[in-house]
Each structure stands twice: as C-alpha cells, then as structure tokens.
Amino acid sequence: MPGDDRLSKDLTLADFERFRDYIHQHSGIWLEESKLDSLRISLYARATRIDRVTWDDYFEVLSRDEAEFRELMSLITINETSFFRFPQQFEALRAHVLPEIMGDKVADNRIVRVWSAGCSTGEEPYTIGMALFDSGIETLDWRYEVMGTDVSTKALGVARAGTYPGRALGNLSGEIVNRHFVQVGDDEYRVAPHVRKHVDFGYHNLIKEPYPLSLMGNWDIIFCRNVTIYFRLESTRRVVSNFYNSLNDGGYLFIGHSETLTSITDMFEPVEVGGVFLYRKSPQEKRWHGFSASGPQSLTRPTSAGVRSGRADTASAGPTPGEREEQRVARQERIAQRERTRRAEAEEAAAGASSVAEMLHLARQHFAEGRPDEVERLIGLVLIADCGNADAHLLSAYVHADSGDYEAALAACTRALAVNPLLPGARYILGVIHQRQGDLVRAVSELKKTIYIDSDFALAHLNLGNIYKQQGKFDAAIREYENALRALYANPEGEWVHFLGGWKADVLLRTCERSLIECRKAMGVA
Amino acid sequence: MSARILAVDDSPTILEMIKAILLAGGYEVITAADGAEALETARAEKPDLILLDVMLPKLDGYRVCRLLKFDQNYKSIPIIMLTAKTEEQAMATGIRTGANQYLTKPVEPETLLAAVAEELGKAQG
Numbered sequence: 001m002p003g004d005d006r007l008s009k010d011l012t013l014a015d016f017e018r019f020r021d022y023i024h025q026h027s028g029i030w031l032e033e034s035k036l037d038s039l040r041i042s043l044y045a046r047a048t049r050i051d052r053v054t055w056d057d058y059f060e061v062l063s064r065d066e067a068e069f070r071e072l073m074s075l076i077t078i079n080e081t082s083f084f085r086f087p088q089q090f091e092a093l094r095a096h097v098l099p100e101i102m103g104d105k106v107a108d109n110r111i112v113r114v115w116s117a118g119c120s121t122g123e124e125p126y127t128i129g130m131a132l133f134d135s136g137i138e139t140l141d142w143r144y145e146v147m148g149t150d151v152s153t154k155a156l157g158v159a160r161a162g163t164y165p166g167r168a169l170g171n172l173s174g175e176i177v178n179r180h181f182v183q184v185g186d187d188e189y190r191v192a193p194h195v196r197k198h199v200d201f202g203y204h205n206l207i208k209e210p211y212p213l214s215l216m217g218n219w220d221i222i223f224c225r226n227v228t229i230y231f232r233l234e235s236t237r238r239v240v241s242n243f244y245n246s247l248n249d250g251g252y253l254f255i256g257h258s259e260t261l262t263s264i265t266d267m268f269e270p271v272e273v274g275g276v277f278l279y280r281k282s283p284q285e286k287r288w289h290g291f292s293a294s295g296p297q298s299l300t301r302p303t304s305a306g307v308r309s310g311r312a313d314t315a316s317a318g319p320t321p322g323e324r325e326e327q328r329v330a331r332q333e334r335i336a337q338r339e340r341t342r343r344a345e346a347e348e349a350a351a352g353a354s355s356v357a358e359m360l361h362l363a364r365q366h367f368a369e370g371r372p373d374e375v376e377r378l379i380g381l382v383l384i385a386d387c388g389n390a391d392a393h394l395l396s397a398y399v400h401a402d403s404g405d406y407e408a409a410l411a412a413c414t415r416a417l418a419v420n421p422l423l424p425g426a427r428y429i430l431g432v433i434h435q436r437q438g439d440l441v442r443a444v445s446e447l448k449k450t451i452y453i454d455s456d457f458a459l460a461h462l463n464l465g466n467i468y469k470q471q472g473k474f475d476a477a478i479r480e481y482e483n484a485l486r487a488l489y490a491n492p493e494g495e496w497v498h499f500l501g502g503w504k505a506d507v508l509l510r511t512c513e514r515s516l517i518e519c520r521k522a523m524g525v526a
Numbered sequence: 527m528s529a530r531i532l533a534v535d536d537s538p539t540i541l542e543m544i545k546a547i548l549l550a551g552g553y554e555v556i557t558a559a560d561g562a563e564a565l566e567t568a569r570a571e572k573p574d575l576i577l578l579d580v581m582l583p584k585l586d587g588y589r590v591c592r593l594l595k596f597d598q599n600y601k602s603i604p605i606i607m608l609t610a611k612t613e614e615q616a617m618a619t620g621i622r623t624g625a626n627q628y629l630t631k632p633v634e635p636e637t638l639l640a641a642v643a644e645e646l647g648k649a650q651g
Contacts, residue, residue: 037597038569044593045565048584078569167530 011040015055019043022063027073027151028207028235035076042075074152077230081120083127083172085225086257090131092273093221097252098135101220102142104250112137112144115215115246117206117224119148122159122191122199123168124223129195130180149204149215159201162191206239207231211246219246225256233264240265244281253279262419263388270421275452277421356382360391372399390419390426397429406433424454432463440467451483458487462512465519474519481516485509529646530554532573534564534590535608536583540631544577547635551642561585568594573603575646577638578625580609588623595624604645608633 016036023039024030031039043058050068052058061068084090101112112132116125125148132144150156166187169177181189191199204215206224222243231239243253244267253268255261261268261279268279363378376399382392393416400409410433416426431446444467450460465480488509531553535541541557548555556571558564562584568576576594580587587607594600607625626648627641 038599041565041569041593041597041600044585044589045562045569048560049562049566051584075566075569 011043011055015059016040018059019062022059023073023076024232026069027205028232028239029073029077029230030232030235031076039076042072045075046072070151070153074154077120077150077152078155081123083123083130083169084176085123085127088274088276089254089257089278090127092276092278093128093254094131094135096273097221097278098132098137101250101252102137110142112142112220113218114144114146114221114223115219116146116148117204117222117243118226118230119150119155119159119201120152121155122148122162122201123164124148124225125159125199125201126162126180126191126195128223129191129199130176132198133180133195144198146199147215148199148201150201151203151205153203156201156203162196164189164191206242207235209238209242211242215246216242217246218248219251220248221252221254222247223254225254225259236264241267244268247281249281251281253281255279257422260420260422262421272421275449356385356389359385360389360395363392363395367395367398372403375399388419390416390423393419394423394425394429397426401429401433406437409433422453424450424457424460427453428457428460431460435463435467440471443467455483456487456491458484458491458508458512461487462508462515465512465515469515469519472522474523478516478519478523481512481519484512485516488512528552528554529574530556530571531575531577531642532556532558532564532567532571533577534558534561534582534587535579536560536581540579544638547638548577548642550635551639553642559583561587561590564590565593568600568603572600574649575642576603576605577642578605578607580607591623591625602649604649606641606645 016039020031020036020039043055046068047055047058050058050061052061062072098112102110114125114128114132116128119125125146129144129146132146137144148156148159150159163184166189169181169189177189180192180195182192184190202214204212210216224239224243240253240261244265247253253261257276260277262270267281269282271278271280359378359382363375363382366372366374366378375395379392379396379399382389386392393412397409397412397416400406400412409429413426413430413433416423417430427446427450431443431450434440434446435443444464447460447464447467450457451464454460461480461484465477465484468474468477468480531548533541533544533548533555534557535544536559538559541559545555545557556567556573558567560583564576564578564582565585567573578587578591582590587609591605591607594603594605601624604626605624606627606629607623608629608631610631626645629637629641
C-alpha cells in the first residue's frame with residue numbers, strides 16, 4: 001500500500017455532520033443527504049490538497065481561513081450550467097418581460113438592469129446579455145447591464161475570462177455561435193465584445209446580510225435558478241425576500257424551471273408566460289417586506305396583456321377583486337382552522353410514527369386497492385404535517401375524480417398546482433374533467449399543458465386524439481394517436497399508469513391503434 | 527464528439543506519454559497530477575473515463591477510485607487503474623475499490639487503447 005495516503009481515517013458520520021453544519025451556518029447552503037457523496041469528495045480533495053492529516057486539523061483550517069472556505073465551496077457548488085439553458089425562459093424574457101418593463105419606465109430612465117445570482121462560470125449572465133442584444137433594445141436607445149454574482153471565486157475567474165471550450169457551445173446553433181462568440185484557439189471560443197461589455201461579475205454570498213448597496217435595489221430582473229434547491233426553507237425565504245426588496249416595482253424573478261415559490265412566499269405574483277412560470281413584484285404595492293415572508297398576504301393583481309396570472313389560470317376565468325378578497329379571507333380561515341386541527345391530529349400522526357413519505361406510500365397502496373376512505377384519512381394526516389404537499393393534493397384529486405366528485409377533484413388539482421404548477425398528473429385530471437363536462441376548449445388546453453410538461457404522458461395524447469377525432473380534425477387526431485403510441489413504447493411505466501383504472505397498458509396500445517385506423521379511414525373517405 | 531479522458535499520474539513524463547497515446551486514439555485528454563487534483567477535475571469536468579495511477583501523492587489511486595465509485599454522480603464513469611505492481615494482492619484491491627480494469631505498467635499503447643475502447647463501449651451500451 002502507498003505510504004503517503006496520510007488522511008487514512010475515513011470520514012465518520014460525526015465528521016460529515018460537523019462539516020455540513022458549518023457549511024450551512026456560513027453559506028446557508030444545506031447539503032441534502034443525496035449531496036453527501038459530493039461533500040465527501042470535495043473534503044478529501046481539499047484536505048489532502050493542503051496536506052491536512054486529520055479531519056479535526058482540516059476543520060480548524062476551514063474555520064479560520066476564509067480563502068480555504070471559498071475553495072471548498074467552489075468545489076461543492078460546481079453546477080450544471082450551459083448557454084441558453086431552458087431556452088423558453090429567455091424567450092419569455094425577450095418577448096414578454098422586456099417589453100413590459102420598458103413600457104413601465106419613464107423616458108429619462110432608459111436602462112434595464114439584470115442580476116444573475118449564483119451565476120457559476122458565467123453562461124447564464126452571458127446568455128442574458130445575448131438575449132438582450134438580440135432583442136434590439138440598444139437600437140431603440142435603451143441601455144442594459146447584466147451583473148453575475150457567485151460564491152465560487154474559481155467559477156467567477158472562468159466567468160470573467162469569458163472563454164469556453166467548444167463542447168460548452170455544443171447545444172448552440174451555428175448562427176448564435178457566429179454572432180456572439182469569437183474563436184480564439186483550436187477549440188476555444190470567447191464571448192464577443194458586444195456581449196461582454198454589458199456583463200460584469202462580482203463575488204456575493206446570497207446568505208450574507210446586509211447585501212452590498214450595489215446589489216440592494218434597482219434591479220428590473222433577477223435570475224436565480226437554484227435558490228430553492230441549495231438552501232433550506234428559512235434561508236430560501238430570506239434570499240427571496242432580499243430579491244423582492246432589491247427588485248424595482250414591476251420587476252421579475254426567474255427561478256429554475258422545476259422550482260416554485262408557492263410554499264415559500266406569496267409576496268410575488270406568479271405569472272405564466274408561454275408555459276414558463278415567472279414571479280413578478282406587483283407594481284402597485286410599495287411597502288417593505290421583512291424577512292418573515294410566510295404570512296398570508298396576496299398581492300395577486302390583474303396583469304398586463306400577454307401575461308396571465310398563474311394562479312387564476314387553473315379553474316375559472318379570473319375572479320373579481322371582491323371575490324379575491326373573499327378568497328383571501330376564506331384561505332386565512334382555512335389556515336387557522338387547519339392550525340387548530342393540526343394540534344389535535346398531530347398526536348395521532350406521531351402515534352403512528354409514520355413519516356410523510358410512508359403515509360403517502362400507504363395511501364397510494366390503499367388507492368390501488370380501492371379503499372378511498374383510507375386514502376382520504378391518510379391524505380388528511382399528511383396535509384396536517386405538511387399542508388403544501390403537492391403529491392397529497394394530487395392523490396386527493398385522483399380519489400375525487402375516481403368517485404366522480406369533479407368539484408372536489410378540481411379544487412384538489414388547483415391546490416396541487418399552486419404548490420407545483422408543473423405536475424403533469426394534475427393538469428391531466430383537469431383536462432379529463434373539462435372533457436367530461438363538455439368544455440373541450442379548456443380540456444384541450446390542459447391536455448396540451450400536460451404534454452408540454454411530460455411529452456411521454458400517453459393518456460394525455462390519447463384523450464387529445466379522441467377530442468380531435470370527435471371534432472372531425474382527423475389529421476390532428478392521427479398525430480396525437482401516433483404520439484400516444486410513441487410514448488407508450490418509450491415509457492410503458494409512466495405516471496399516467498395510475499389513471500388506467502387497473503387496465504393494462506397493452507389495452508391502451510390496441511385502443512390507440514384502432515382509433516388510428518379509424519381516423520385514416522375517415523381521411524381516406526373524406 | 528470524442529470521449530474525454532482524465533489521465534492521472536504524478537510523473538509528467540508518463541502523463542505526456544499517456545496523453546500522446548490517447549490523442550492518437552482520437553480522444554480528448556485532460557490531466558491531473560495527484561489524487562486531490564484528480565477528484566477536483568473529476569468533479570468539475572465529469573470525464574467519460576478515468577485512467578488512474580495507483581501511486582499518487584496526496585491521496586492514492588485506490589482511495590480516489592473508491593470515493594468516485596461511492597458517489598451516485600460519478601460511479602458510472604469507468605476507471606482503469608494503472609500500476610507498476612504485479613502482485614495478485616494489488617490486483618484484488620484494485621477490483622474491490624470498484625475499478626473497472628486493472629493494467630500493469632508499462633502498458634503497450636494498443637493494450638491501453640483497447641481497454642479504453644472496451645470500457646467506453648460498455649459504459650455507452
């Protein structure tokens with residue numbers, strides 16, 4: 001065995017926890033259990049790099065040496081990032097957000113300022129710069145600035161250099177590469193000067209307060225696409241609250257495409273733009289929001305053309321302000337009621353010693369075995385422990401839809417979608433209910449959204465196909481049946497299996513094939 | 527796009543040789559000179575395959591291999607261990623740490639390229 005492996009003692013669980021807690025305390029970043037392997041690799045790499053012999057020894061260095069802490073954090077927070085990651089968000093930025101923000105500004109304030117928080121190696125702020133350049137606002141005599149910040153000095157070094165290997169540009173079209181990059185080596189590309197001159201970088205720890213004056217305020221748009229993934233709930237609330245305070249009225253927060261702020265804060269107005277959910281600081285409201293962002297306050301207001309309110313979107317055409325006030329009061333009452341019930345029932349939940357995950361698992365089993373009362377009881381317990389549990393709301397929607405109680409199913413879907421707007425199952429249930437109630441326009445809209453979120457949702461394709469077939473739109477129906485078949489082959493165990501009501505997937509397959517033949521015949525006759 | 531291989535060896539000469547062989551085989555090559563750098567580079571670059579010398583300063587190759595193979599994010603990266611040792615014992619250790627293959631130095635270029643191609647093929651297949 002080599003003798004120079006000096007840090008021979010394995011990292012114990014106690015060591016792990018000590019480092020994890022220290023990192024949490026000083027960066028706000030909470031490493032979930034799934035990230036502990038990465039922590040282990042990073043700790044070994046750093047401790048051996050600076051020749052520490054024991055974990056105590058390394059911990060001591062870490063706690064007194066800010067530079068070492070930054071080095072370790074650089075390694076831990078290495079992030080997947082790329083140019084034009086989730087292009088729909090940049091399309092929403094260009095087509096809707098930018099025109100709206102420009103429209104709201106007065107003539108002597110023709111500047112748009114964007115902050116990319118947690119920018120890693122710079123791909124995101126440069127992408128924003130490219131999108132803003134392509135929007136042509138400069139030719140309209142507007143200026144723009146993009147600021148990228150991160151906790152990793154190493155990543156910031158790469159970002160400032162703005163030079164990337166060819167593989168980093170792999171997903172970009174030749175046209176974008178030609179327009180916004182300059183080849184500087186065999187396989188090296190630098191972001192072009194017309195983009196770089198608008199993009200600046202700085203070190204910033206999102207959890208360290210107060211924020212420097214340069215960041216505190218006057219932003220029109222903030223991108224932070226990992227905030228709810230890295231931080232624990234309380235830290236996320238503080239960070240999001242700081243974003244709120246840093247944004248101009250009418251400003252927008254972009255978070256990750258799979259993230260939602262619904263259970264974190266309702267200071268922002270969630271809006272849907274072309275299938276992308278964004279968060280807007282309501283322009284009418286001018287007040288300081290402290291760091292306790294959890295209070296039940298709704299700022300949801302009618303939004304401008306082209307931008308629809310995400311919350312009002314799900315069930316009915318938007319409520320009037322009076323109705324909204326009633327809903328708000330009703331919601332508060334429900335919360336208070338839930339709080340009262342919580343104490344009484346929490347003991348029961350604890351007595352069963354079941355975790356939320358276990359209860360949900362059990363509830364799904366009962367559902368599969370056709371015991372709706374048992375499912376409802378368990379869902380109730382889960383919601384007492386965690387009222388924002390989207391899976392529980394979704395399961396409740398399944399049960400109600402199954403029993404034909406569409407109103408209750410709709411309400412449960414709406415609650416599930418308020419927590420997570422990207423739950424394909426909830427969209428699907430909405431679609432099917434509208435379909436059964438004869439509202440085909442809404443049904444098509446929801447089924448399309450289902451597919452937008454999960455293109456392999458075979459049942460959504462099948463139902464869309466049925467609607468089109470019913471409407472005599474045979475070519476569209478054929479396309480959907482074909483998509484359903486493709487999805488069935490690609491993913492025979494998809495989430496939609498729950499909706500088959502005990503039928504086997506091959507029955508579905510035969511249904512699609514038969515309908516396909518019928519449509520083709522109809523087309524032939526027509 | 528050609529596969530990217532992380533070659534780890536503390537001897538710059540050997541590293542250059544390995545690099546030349548791999549480049550000739552049409553691969554992209556990144557390098558690290560010790561165990562710590564190997565882990566940092568693996569984390570930052572996520573290579574398609576790692577050629578890992580056993581005798582490394584800072585952190586030996588076995589440990590590096592074990593750390594990567596225990597991590598969900600990296601365990602699918604094939605690791606070929608290179609060593610001067612010929613003992614059965616070392617070979618057994620190499621396999622227990624989760625290494626995919628074990629080659630004894632000096633390695634013939636053809637043998638090295640064949641092993642790399644085999645592991646990359648398995649990883650993709």
